[in-house]
Amino acid sequence: MTRWTAADIPDQRGRTVIVTGANSGLGAEATRVLAEAGAKVIMACRNVDAARAVADAIDSAIADTAGSADTAGTAGTEVRQLDLADLASVRAFAEGLDGEVDVLINNAGVMGMPKGTTADGFERHIGTNHLGPFALTGLLINRVRDRVVTVSSGLHRLGRIRDDLNWERRRYQRWLAYAQSKLANLLFAYELQRRLSGAGRHTLSVAAHPGVAATEGQRRDTSLQGKFLAGGPAQSPEMGALSLLYAATAPGVQGGACIGPDGFLQRNGHPTLVRSSRTSRDTTLAARLWEQSEQLTGIRYTVEPL
Template sequence: MTARSATEPPWTVAQIPDLTGTKIIVTGANSGIGLEATRAFAAHGAHVVLAVRDEGRGRDAAATVEGSTEVRRLDLADLASVRAFAESWRGDIRVLVNNAGVLVPPFGRTRDGFELQFGTNHLGHFALTNLLLPYLTGRVVTVASSAHRTGRIDFDDLDWSTRPYQAGSDAYAQSKLANLLFTLELQRRLEASDSRVISTAAHPGMAATNLGAGTGNAMLKLVGRFAVRWVAQSAADGATPMLFAATAPMPGAGYAGPSRRGEMTGPPMLVDRAPAAKDARTAERLWSVSEELTGVAFPW
């Protein structure tokens, strides 16, 4: 994997190809970078499905998008909802964007009993992707975070049952590391199955969104307000790594992120990941555990 040359013009959304006649699913598309990505995909001709927990908010968001859209309910914290979404699907999917997520909320569990961040950010998307893979023709893009660099997969306590939860930031980092390990193992399985689908990942850097608005961490809220005011790029700019990972030339398991200020802002490019996110054995083990927890397996 090589980064874009310093002399190469920055990638922009103008380089997104014509997507007329394609369908793209974006989870968590009712706000933030998910909504901005939806706007960009629709502007280039795609029919975009806003997969959201709150259909009312989803419809309000879709009304702000110029182009072809529809809203479907999807609660990633409820595996029954994930299965219902997949079972109702018909037709090809050009790109599945696993964007939705929760950031450092007060301790909670999903409907199926998993720690909320691991269950939503990783397990929900794990199940959704595997259930929809038979319809995929292009790419699976999973949105991670620089927070993965401090993450550790604790197979003895994935649900945070025995460790102090504290502010939940360690649980968030674990879920984001899981996202990248999922991307890695998914690509390996796709290649072994001779699939033409590729698995990629992206992170938005520091973007001005409402992710984390529900956090119970007062310090994180304070830092977040400062970052949004003085450091962060816009949600539209924060969406560009996701759009790059979905449409630009990318290697399998490639990871896109901002190119400036320590990957906080700037045009997208291929970026590196922490050594823990390259561990193929951990990725394979996490996959097996995720199949057991969700009851969903790789379809091929």
């Protein structure tokens, strides 16, 4: 599987992919590559103006090469408003979407933010990075044909999940709040696969992480702690996005897999199957988080067999 690049992506013509947080960083890169490979990409973004600027640049680059055998029949981009830190917005997005999609990429996320809350009163990292995507996936799960990709981070290894998901009874530490949310992403992705399999569905749930990639989100935090955790030079967004793209498109990917870079400490490199922490594979913890997430969001999953 090593040395896999964007050139290995199968033809995406006829496929529809939702990418959350598609206006920046890894989401913008994944959108560009998928659109160039022929997919229709629904860019689910909170800032629609920023998203439209990215969408226009991608669509015009595709139009400039139109006529070449590579880009004939590509479907381009569509921008839709989605604020994962507001469950009303998540519901409105799901209600406004027509028909089925092939892939949902839960990419959007905030990192290392000062203490704050979402519109529904959740701590900002767990609310935006886990509870919002949990609700979104639950509302769409019976309309996703091929797979759900959930983007985590190597920092999930620092995460601890107890009953205090919203940091009401612990001293707040922003990178630990981020790490908790990224551990939640993995527990969610693996539990979703168990539920899909249990319902006899062929839709896959796959986790991915980009290693360390130089994006806005990664650059925003200039604290010593942030620099220490990033741990050395970052790879390009193009390389970082490969894990997401592999998880979203490679034919051999198994449900319940985690895809990350093959380099030292999974910080950089080409996509490969990686192991996540033992805690992330704790099925009891995953079931409890699922129950809590349903209670907090009010979204109860009903996974229908196809």
